[in-house]
Amino acid sequence: MPTQDQIEGLIARVESGEFVEALQEFYAEDATMQENGEAPRVGCAALVAHERRVIAAFEKVQAHCVRPVLAQGDHVVIHWLFEFTATDGKALRLDELTHQRWHGDRVAEERFYYDPAQLR
Numbered sequence: 807m808p809t810q811d812q813i814e815g816l817i818a819r820v821e822s823g824e825f826v827e828a829l830q831e832f833y834a835e836d837a838t839m840q841e842n843g844e845a846p847r848v849g850c851a852a853l854v855a856h857e858r859r860v861i862a863a864f865e866k867v868q869a870h871c872v873r874p875v876l877a878q879g880d881h882v883v884i885h886w887l888f889e890f891t892a893t894d895g896k897a898l899r900l901d902e903l904t905h906q907r908w909h910g911d912r913v914a915e916e917r918f919y920y921d922p923a924q925l926r
Contacts, residue, residue, distance in 0.1 A: 807880050808908045816913075817871045817884065825857050825867070834912040841918050866891040882906040900924050 812832070819828035833850050840846035847856055861867055872885040888900040902920035906913045 808877070808882060808911060810877070812911055813875060813877060813882055817875070820869045820886075821871060823867065823869070825861060825869075826854055829853050829857060832911075832913055833916075834909060834914050837913055837915065839916045839918075842920065842922065846915075846917075863892075864890045865893045880908045882908060898925070 816828055816832045819825075819831065829850060833853060835850050836848070837850050837853060838846040838848050839853050839856075847853055866889075868889045870887045870889075872887060875885075876883040882905075884904050884906070886900075886902050886904060888902070890898040890900070892898070900920060901924065902918050905917050905919070907915040
């Protein structure tokens with residue numbers, strides 16, 4: 807079960823733009839991450855590789871946690887707002903909820919819920 811400090815540490819890393827470091831510090835080696843109903847990515851190495859590809863595709867990526875964060879036992883729900891800026895200056899905003907299941911002090915499973923129309 808995560809402590810409030812661990813949850814806040816993860817949020818702080820993401821909000822400061824340290825996306826890869828957040829994965830390496832707070833996710834289990836065999837963690838899974840799933841976008842809506844798509845097949846999950848499996849393993850921290852795969853999560854890091856995917857994150858690096860996403861970050862490389864944009865000039866700027868910013869994240870903001872919308873409070874409150876909901877936590878009960880091993881389950882945490884975070885409301886995120888992401889803003890992506892392409893090299894041509896076009897902006898994309900993604901409003902999503904993430905449901906995490908922690909195992910001890912690491913995220914074991916994470917699933918994102920958002921309207922895919924936001925990506926158009």
